[in-house]
Amino acid sequence: MAEPNKKPLRQIARPFVAGGPSGVSIRDRLKGLTPEDEKVLRAVGEHMGCLASRDLARRCRDGLEHSTDTWAARKRELTAKSSSRWAGSVTSNTHDQWGLSRRAQWQDLMGKKAGIAMIRHRLSLPIGEKGSKRQPGGYRSRNEWFHKMRRLAILEAQYERVNAEREAGRVSVVRGGRRLLKQRHNLDAAKKTKEQWRREWETTRWFLTADGESGKRFGNETIRVTPDGEVSIKLPAPLAHLANDRHGRYVLAARVSFPHRGEEWRDRIETNRAVAYRIHLNVTLGRWYLDASWTRKDLPIVPxxxxxxxxxxxxxxxxxxxxxxxxxxxxxxxxxxxxxxxxxxxxxxxxxxxxxxxxxxxxxxxxxxxxxxxxxxxxxxxxxxxxxxxxxxxxxxxxxxxxxxxxxxxxxxxxxxxxxxxxxxxxxxxxxxxxxxxxxxxxxxxxxxxxxxxxxxxxxxxxxxGHRIRRRTAPPRRHQSDAGGHRTAQARPSDRGREGNRPRVPGPRTRSVRAERGRNAVDQPIQHRSGWVQCQIDLHGHF
Missing domain, CATH: 3.30.420.10 (Ribonuclease H-like superfamily/Ribonuclease H)
Incomplete structure (x- = not known):
């Protein structure tokens, strides 16, 4: 019968094969850019970054009232100031960013809820009561109990505020990253000057991302990369005067080759399959990079x-x-x-x-x-x-x-x-x-x-x-002889040598066999047992 106070074991989930990655991302450096190339990239990044910030603010204002109609209206406004494909990339990125903030908000809400439940549990226990491995005990002193009461009131107020924001569809998003934003108030700890932080902040808020499109030339019409590594950008409408090629395009002097997965990338663009690109600047190193990414579909799953x-x-x-x-x-x-x-x-x-x-x-x-x-x-x-x-x-x-x-x-x-x-x-x-x-x-x-x-x-x-974690237990012995077989035998019927001598075990196996006797279980010297011998003579007349 199970112990009444013993906590029952929870149900163990079955093992499963984890799915592989759904996408691939590779990177190459844009070497040999001219000052004119960098000027154009900065202009495009600043212009599109400004549009992306405005679109994100409007998406946050829409909240739960967002629909396909509001999405289409936002895209139409962005198209007039850039292009239809640039607008599609901005609205798609904005929607993903809002969804990520929504999920982070839910995790924060669940964390506060768990903290409130734990504090309430520990406050309900007597001061100084010891806990167990599964649950903590009461607080150590009256002073700690008092401070935890204040902590509980703070968490409950924060929980109500976050829960109200979630029900209303409001989220907090920082384009450029909240960590970088907080560094502005403590530049000494970040080991940055005001000018360095400003350059990094503005660069992080640029937008130079273009989604791929299957069926179009080389898989992307906005940022196009040819198989020989030529990179060209479709400039937004207000910056079309900076083009150096036909149809409002600007061709960079740098070439890319993608040493890692280059063949796989080249196979995709030669068949006009979608590839997304992102251009970004590492402010610390002063280097420009180009990222290429695409999704994987119908991946084989091994049973x-x-x-x-x-x-x-x-x-x-x-x-x-x-x-x-x-x-x-x-x-x-x-x-x-x-x-x-x-x-x-x-x-x-x-x-x-x-x-x-x-x-x-x-x-x-x-x-x-x-x-x-x-x-x-x-x-x-x-x-x-x-x-x-x-x-x-x-x-x-x-x-x-x-x-x-x-x-x-x-x-x-x-x-x-x-x-x-x-x-x-x-x-x-x-x-x-x-x-x-x-x-x-x-x-x-x-x-x-x-x-x-x-x-x-x-x-x-x-x-x-699929095996049990517990090791195989030895079967019970019927008596002290070998009728039960080797207690820890693991040999299968098809194994060779399974009928051979069992290995020598140091020390006596029974009280009648001493430690220095019996190197092989089937070849032991005959032992003198006077009582047993006399009994056999009395019964059969001979030994």
Missing amino acids: LEALRAQGVVGVDTNAGHLAAWRLDEYGNPISKPRRFDYDLSGNATHRDAQLRHALTRLLHWAKATGVQAIAIEDLDFADSKTREKHGRRKRFRTLISGIPTGKLRARLLSMCAEAGLGVIAVDPAYTSLWGAQHWQQPLATPRRPATRHQAAAVAIGRRAL
């Missing part, structure tokens, strides 16, 4: 059973490293565990490079082992990073925040698609707990102790293969 055929590599994601272990198709860990470290300190570029480097080493090792898939947890710590749940445990909150779940998932899916590997996502419930309970000690050796993270990687791999 789960096919990915399991050659085993998997179980990966446990941690703050600072990835713990991996290879498992065969039966769920047995083979070879040695691997650890791939990364450092997520520093700026965003450094963090992204560290993550890519760790995943590259992981994929190279996985390809060398011959597996077809990588098993990873479907993690989401959105409700576990707040201070309301873990209280003063700042190190633990920092540890959870240091696990790059979102970035890792996106990077892993895209890199595995290029490496020809599948990704099996599993439920993260109890993997660390059960892995340490059932696998950490059996996998440890005197020279190589197994860690909790390596045991969790084995648990993740077994769950991806």
